[in-house]
Amino acid sequence: MYAKLETRTFLALLVGVSLAFVFLMKPFFGPIFWAVAIALIFHPVQQMVIRKLGDRPNLNALITLVCCMVIVVIPVLVLVTSLVAEGVGLYQRIQSGEIRPGDYIDQVADSFPAIEAFLAPFGIDFAELRDRAVSLFVGGSQFLAKQAIGVGQNTFQFFLGQALMVYLAFFFLRDGDKLVELIIRALPLxxxxxxxxxxxxxxxxxxxxxxxxxxxxxxxxxxxxxxxxxxxxxxxxxxxxxxxxxxxxxxxxxxxxxxxxxxxxxxxxxxxxxxxxxxxxxxxxxxxxxxxxxxxxxxxxxxxxxxxxxxxxxxxxxxxxxxxxxxxxxxxxxxxxxxxxxxxGEGSDVVQTPVGEASDVDKSV
Incomplete structure (x- = not known):
């Protein structure tokens, strides 16, 4: 009886501590998730490096991570920066009146009056649709402008997230197989x-x-x-x-x-x-x-x-x-x-994926 109580108490505390840890990690969900994704995607590259250099975990993980930075991370950051800069310029031109999204929509309506006639039987008010489209367009450019201001004001937080992602990706690349085996041993499935x-x-x-x-x-x-x-x-x-x-x-x-x-x-x-x-x-x-x-x-x-x-x-x-x-x-x-x-279930023959394929995890992770 006492042993059962001990076990139940331990399991309850285990669940509680695990949930607390999950909430603790919640602010870093994005960097953690993308670090895992990087480790999975570049696992074949790492295996190729291992075949060339042998079993040198730190060096192999570092080389693989550098390849990831050159191929993916740096180009994506450049594109995002360019997108935000272009969006800010667009928003400024809208604010100054140089660009009037509503005029473009009115010009389309004037050139193709059949559009408004086509929408009328469906109870769609073209004027209301126009206003929503303008709001969406202005809101999108305003969002990009706010993102630029936010990145500028939270530069440290932004680069902290990127650094954390790269840091975790290194360890997931180096120790990924061991982590998977540890989780498999721990889960009762x-x-x-x-x-x-x-x-x-x-x-x-x-x-x-x-x-x-x-x-x-x-x-x-x-x-x-x-x-x-x-x-x-x-x-x-x-x-x-x-x-x-x-x-x-x-x-x-x-x-x-x-x-x-x-x-x-x-x-x-x-x-x-x-x-x-x-x-x-x-x-x-x-x-x-x-x-x-x-x-x-x-x-x-x-x-x-x-x-x-x-x-x-x-x-x-x-x-x-x-x-x-x-x-x-x-x-x-x-x-x-x-x-x-x-x-x-009784209809087990309808499932096409046999359990035997589970061994492929060693090649995938």
């Missing part, structure tokens, strides 16, 4: 199940980060290039914006280039509008339609509609980190139910 879940975690994280970021970079670069070639001002800004919105499956960069094409047609630049539309559909859109199922859907083994819904839900719940967290939660949900159906 059964080693085979835990290895399967860790394999799925690594697989989905690697696929969503690499796939979505690669698609975003390609679409943003293509969009910025065509804007620059057509002489549309702020090509860098709109290219980065297209890269960001391309994280949304099925919608993506069309949120930017479609209104731009409509405006070009409204002001009489029909040739430019046709070129932008053709390029957007045949090049930018095709890149998304071809690459996303291959890079994201295939590796995560999730249906396209689950990828879309989980990405949107993840963005709502977790912010920008949600484009990875959403599909990750969905994949783990399906993995847990797959294990349950196989081990406790």
């Amino acid at each position: 059964g080693d085979e199940r835990e290895r399967l879940l860790f394999a799925k975690f690594a697989e989905v994280t690697r696929a969503t980060v690499k796939g979505n970021l690669l698609i975003a970079i390609i679409q943003g670069a293509l969009g910025g290039l065509i804007f620059w070639m057509l002489g549309i001002s702020g090509a860098l800004l709109w290219g980065v914006v297209m890269a960001v919105v391309s994280l949304l499956p099925a919608v993506g960069a069309g949120l930017v280039w479609v209104p731009a094409a409509i405006y070009l047609a409204a002001v009489g630049d029909v040739v430019e509008a046709v070129i932008l539309t053709a390029f957007g559909v045949l090049v930018i859109g095709l890149a998304d339609n071809l690459l996303r199922p291959v890079l994201v859907g295939r590796d995560t083994k999730l249906p396209d509609y689950i990828v879309l819904l989980s990405t949107l839900g993840g963005l709502v719940m977790f912010g920008i980190n949600g484009f990875v967290m959403g599909p990750l939660v969905a994949a783990l949900f399906m993995a847990f139910w797959g294990i349950f159906i196989r081990e406790f």
Whole structure:
């Protein structure tokens, strides 16, 4: 009786201390998560370095981390800085009256009166729609301006987060395999199940980060290039914006280039509008339609509609980190139910992922 009480008390304290630790780490969720993602994505690079240099953990992890900094971290920081600077300039031009978003929308309405007539049967007031679009446009540029001010005022905090991410990534690269084995020993789920879940975690994280970021970079670069070639001002800004919105499956960069094409047609630049539309559909859109199922859907083994819904839900719940967290939660949900159906259900033959694949975690983490 006393032994049971001791065990229950210990488990209760264990849960309490664990929850306290989670809340303690909550402010650093972003750096921790991306440090784990870096370790997973660059694990193959680290294995290549190990084959070249042998078992030298500190040096191998350091070389891998430097590769990550050169390939990913520094270019992303440069792009974000450029985006914020372009956004501040845009906001200042709106405030000074040099740019009037409402005038652009009115010009489109005047050139294409059929738009207002088409919306009327659906009870959509074009004037109200115009005001919302202007507010969204102004709000977006104002948000970028505030971010620039925030980064300037919280420079120390910003660089602290980046330094913490890099610092943790080094240790995850060096000690990742040992940490996974330690967690497997600690969790009371059964080693085979835990290895399967860790394999799925690594697989989905690697696929969503690499796939979505690669698609975003390609679409943003293509969009910025065509804007620059057509002489549309702020090509860098709109290219980065297209890269960001391309994280949304099925919608993506069309949120930017479609209104731009409509405006070009409204002001009489029909040739430019046709070129932008053709390029957007045949090049930018095709890149998304071809690459996303291959890079994201295939590796995560999730249906396209689950990828879309989980990405949107993840963005709502977790912010920008949600484009990875959403599909990750969905994949783990399906993995847990797959294990349950196989081990406790009658129709176990419908599950295609056998427990034996769990051994792949040693190659993935």
